[in-house]
Amino acid sequence: MTPASAVRLRPRSVLAIAVVSVAGLLAFGWPLIIDPGSGIAHGGDAPFVFALLLPLLLAVVLAEISEGGLDVKAVAMLGVLSAVGAVLRPLGAGSAGVELVFFLLVLAGRVFGAGFGFVLGATTLFASALITGGVGPWLPYQMLGAAWVGLGAGLLPRVTGRAEVAMLAAYGALAGLAYGWLLNFSFWPFAVGTGTGLSFVPGDPATANLHRFVLFSIATSLGWDLGRAITNAVLIAVTGRAVLGALRRAAHKAAFDATPEFSRAPEASAMVETRDEPS
Template sequence: MIRFSPRTATLLAIISVAGLMMFAWPLLLHGYERVQPPFVFLALLPLMLVVLLSELSAGGIDTRMIALLGVLSAIEAVLRAVSAGTGGVELVFFMLILGGRVFGPAFGFVLGCTSLFVAALVTAGVGPWLPYQMLGAAWVAMGAGLLPRASGRWEVAMLAAYGIVASYAYGLLLNLQGWPLLTGVTVPGASGNLSYDPTAGLAENLVTFLRYTLVTSTSSWDTMRAITTAVAVALLGPAVLATLRRAARRARITTPTATEASPLPAE
């Protein structure tokens, strides 16, 4: 697995904080008449991710790890192409969660970034939303690698439950960054709508946003993504986990979530 060095952990924390600020810009800006996302963060985040990948490469990505990363990213691109999120049916989280679980949080973070980038190239989905999707997917895969140890059916159940939580959290963050642009800006002092009010306080806009996300994607899109991910993990998880752990042993990568260390096959 890719291990966190103190410098890499610090850099990852900085990227995560900057990313959260980028997602939450509608709640952080106040009193602006012109509502637009902070494109400075949008431009800086990909550069920061490149620095992180360089840090992780210096900390332990060898040719076998790069090969596994490439294979998993290609699989994710195919899954994104055949299940492009129509109605929320999306299989991308399925492999992100299992890959992060087997290879650890650092590998999962890199996998989330590269997978969404490659998938965007394959599906012609490159746009200003891509850095948001990359960072959100990176957090999903990294979170799977940080889950506690478990085995057998308990592990599959835990990953399926995590898939549900991660699907809603991912949708919440993506909705937040695009909320003012999708609903428009309300007239200051108006009530009874779901639009962003640049003159309102953080608490008031947060309540309005939660109401907006409950009315929209939580009831349809994110729910379907959560169901798809949980069902895929429950049905295919055991076989895919075994395959990934076998590949990790052949590549001589330590998997912290495997309950038993199997001997390497004779060569």
């Protein structure tokens, strides 16, 4: 089924999302691409520089999307779903990787479109951090990672019925794994110190560091990432049809794609005609 397009993406909005996504990939993958002799790499400054840069870029994207592409009904829907996600996240986070928020991002992104999914992912993680006191240098990375999860759900091909739920469950599992591995990049160089088989080695070839990163992720976070992936897949498989139906009914009533038309009321037309008659 075609997404409801609660957030209309114009060419400038698409360009803004593309720019911030490229910057985000650089932010996550800085250990593999930044010259250890450069100023930004000195003393491990790179992740903090990107942590300051990403909120500014996200703010630009959100402002660009909201300018003419986010009406009152979409704002209301965004506020409700962001609040629900912010409440769900603390209920599971911290227990074997079980996180209850991502299935909602996937289903909402599927129903309301890629632009809405991107904004919902960022606002949900931000609201959750305010509630739980989880504001820190890691927050911009979490916001962007969740935004990509919602964005990707809105870009999936159109299928219906059980095939749609199966596709979304598979996507939720893969997104859960990818989210965890992406976030590992933001702290891996400082997590295990130096001199181990899992350590980041400045100046080594990117392939060698990437190999150590994969070993680090398998050894330290694979259990959590699998927990997140399984949680996403199970929740989407079990609740997908019901939640998709409820969200689509809400989207139908909101009529995001409807174009308002203004016409003169009959009483007003009669008054104008009477006033125009010669006395």
